[in-house]
Amino acid sequence: MDTIIFDVDDTLYDQAQSFHLTFKKLFNEQLTDEELDQLYRTSRKYSEILFDKSEAGEISQFEWQTGRIIAACEDFGIPIDIEKAVKFHEVYVFEQQNITLFDDVKQLLDKLYQDGNQLAILTNGEEDHQSKKIRQLDLAKWIPKENIFISGSIGHAKPKREVFDFIDDKLGLNGTKTVYVGDSFEKDVVGAKQVGWQAIWMNHRRRNVPNNADFVPDEEVHSAKELLELFVK
Numbered sequence: 448m449d450t451i452i453f454d455v456d457d458t459l460y461d462q463a464q465s466f467h468l469t470f471k472k473l474f475n476e477q478l479t480d481e482e483l484d485q486l487y488r489t490s491r492k493y494s495e496i497l498f499d500k501s502e503a504g505e506i507s508q509f510e511w512q513t514g515r516i517i518a519a520c521e522d523f524g525i526p527i528d529i530e531k532a533v534k535f536h537e538v539y540v541f542e543q544q545n546i547t548l549f550d551d552v553k554q555l556l557d558k559l560y561q562d563g564n565q566l567a568i569l570t571n572g573e574e575d576h577q578s579k580k581i582r583q584l585d586l587a588k589w590i591p592k593e594n595i596f597i598s599g600s601i602g603h604a605k606p607k608r609e610v611f612d613f614i615d616d617k618l619g620l621n622g623t624k625t626v627y628v629g630d631s632f633e634k635d636v637v638g639a640k641q642v643g644w645q646a647i648w649m650n651h652r653r654r655n656v657p658n659n660a661d662f663v664p665d666e667e668v669h670s671a672k673e674l675l676e677l678f679v680k
């Protein structure tokens with residue numbers, strides 16, 4: 448039996464949408480869609496860096512959740528203080544109540560489920576926050592509760608090998624028949640390849656491969672549509 452494991456944020460749904468809506472609600476700055484997208488990407492970059500620091504116990508979760516928007520705004524010369532950053536995080540979480548799966552991802556999950564594959568989720572973040580999104584996306588329709596893994600409750604986060612080994616153990620996986628799908632090269636592709644899983648890089652933001660990358664993904668796709676097409680041949 449094949450096992451297909453998915454990342455959640457920005458792999459199954461468009462994470463930029465709630466960011467854009469939140470920014471438009473709270474800031475008067477008139478940014479073009481392109482500028483707003485740049486700001487979103489910058490905040491994601493800081494989010495990854497600060498998440499790792501919070502995992503390492505160097506900063507608090509609060510500092511991670513507020514620090515990413517503060518650092519991004521500073522890069523763009525947009526004034527922001529801590530109060531506004533707290534508000535931003537609150538509204539952002541609120542907006543995530545409206546996230547929906549990419550249409551092609553929905554079709555993909557239907558197909559993989561009907562074909563009898565084992566499906567699972569592996570996502571980085573706090574248990575509460577991630578669980579809310581998983582509920583909103585209705586993932587229980589395709590994925591049993593015991594196959595949903597959130598780093599906050601495992602105690603290790605991607606790309607650490609421990610988190611992948613943990614799932615290997617829990618699901619009794621065969622690496623060559625296990626595929627991981629995610630949008631982050633550093634967290635998802637590297638994480639999966641180091642334990643011998645196959646990796647599909649859902650690179651819909653067209654990011655570059657990092658310098659000195661030790662691994663290459665087995666497949667790279669640039670949209671949910673291309674991802675679906677990989678499985679429907």
Ligand SMILES: [Mg+2]
Pocket residue numbers: 454455456457458629630631
């Ligand atoms: Mg992701």
